[in-house]
Amino acid sequence: MFSLQDRSALVTGAGNGIGAAVAKAFARAGATVVVTDIDKDAAASVAQEITEAGGRAESAVVDVRNAEQAAQAAEQAADLNGGVLNILVNNAGAIAPAMFPKMTADQFDLVIGVHVGGTFTVSQAALPFLPTDGTGRIINVTSAAGLVGTIGQVNYGAAKAGIVGITKSLAKELAKKQITVNALAPLAATSMTENIRSDEKLAAITLSRIPLGRWAYPDEIAGSFVFFASDAASYITGQVLPVDGGTVI
Numbered sequence: 001m002f003s004l005q006d007r008s009a010l011v012t013g014a015g016n017g018i019g020a021a022v023a024k025a026f027a028r029a030g031a032t033v034v035v036t037d038i039d040k041d042a043a044a045s046v047a048q049e050i051t052e053a054g055g056r057a058e059s060a061v062v063d064v065r066n067a068e069q070a071a072q073a074a075e076q077a078a079d080l081n082g083g084v085l086n087i088l089v090n091n092a093g094a095i096a097p098a099m100f101p102k103m104t105a106d107q108f109d110l111v112i113g114v115h116v117g118g119t120f121t122v123s124q125a126a127l128p129f130l131p132t133d134g135t136g137r138i139i140n141v142t143s144a145a146g147l148v149g150t151i152g153q154v155n156y157g158a159a160k161a162g163i164v165g166i167t168k169s170l171a172k173e174l175a176k177k178q179i180t181v182n183a184l185a186p187l188a189a190t191s192m193t194e195n196i197r198s199d200e201k202l203a204a205i206t207l208s209r210i211p212l213g214r215w216a217y218p219d220e221i222a223g224s225f226v227f228f229a230s231d232a233a234s235y236i237t238g239q240v241l242p243v244d245g246g247t248v249i
Helices: 017-028 040-052 067-079 105-129 144-148 154-177 191-197 200-208 218-229
Strands: 008-011 032-037 056-061 087-090 137-141 180-186 240-243
Touching (some): 008 017, 017 040, 017 056, 017 087, 017 218, 032 040, 032 067, 056 067, 087 105, 087 218, 105 137, 137 154, 144 154, 144 180, 144 240, 154 180, 180 218, 191 200, 218 240
Parallel strands (some): 008 032, 008 087
16 A cells, blocks of 8 residues: 555655655655755765665756756656656755844745745646556645744745645646645754754754654654555545644644
8 A cells, every 4th residue: 555666756855854765765665766956966875875775766956946957857757667757746945044024035035936936846847747547646845834834934934835825726736637736744853954953942942842842853754755655645635744743733
């Protein structure tokens, strides 16, 4: 039920953190994976780790705002599986924190562009290769910030809320093609949360809001992506699943 054998996957922002953990988990479940990141060496390193462990993976440099790079990566992933790309994970992200009065237009545009624009661009590039046999999956990555808001990251909260809107709208549109679209809202110890975890005050406040009282490791998050990508989630679409220790209840 949770096997991804004979399926191909494209994971953005997979050079480290949750994206890397997801790419490795997909490979362990049997999928062929194209690991993409804006950092060429990071993506190549993850792909190499997968192949050395017996999996099948390639890497590609992708700025998710770049339609040409997104299209090339989607085609690359499809070519590894007879022209079919079964699973797309829109994980790439960026942060530019600032309190609202001091946030610049460039900071706002960067975060919106990577998260919302990137999800749009890569999803559109992948769509021609997604199958209509019930195995087509788009899995987006949102956050508690997009569900309940956050302080000092209006841009990030707006971007993640936008991804929820994309997920629900695209799920309705693609249901007729038997392609499911869902989102995960994870919370883990990654480079994206380093600014919080390294600040004693912010770390204490954040942990006080997590009922389980700790940060997750990226590997703990990856299984939820395997679930959404697998046949076990074939009748689930348009949903947002928080994987955050109970932060959003």
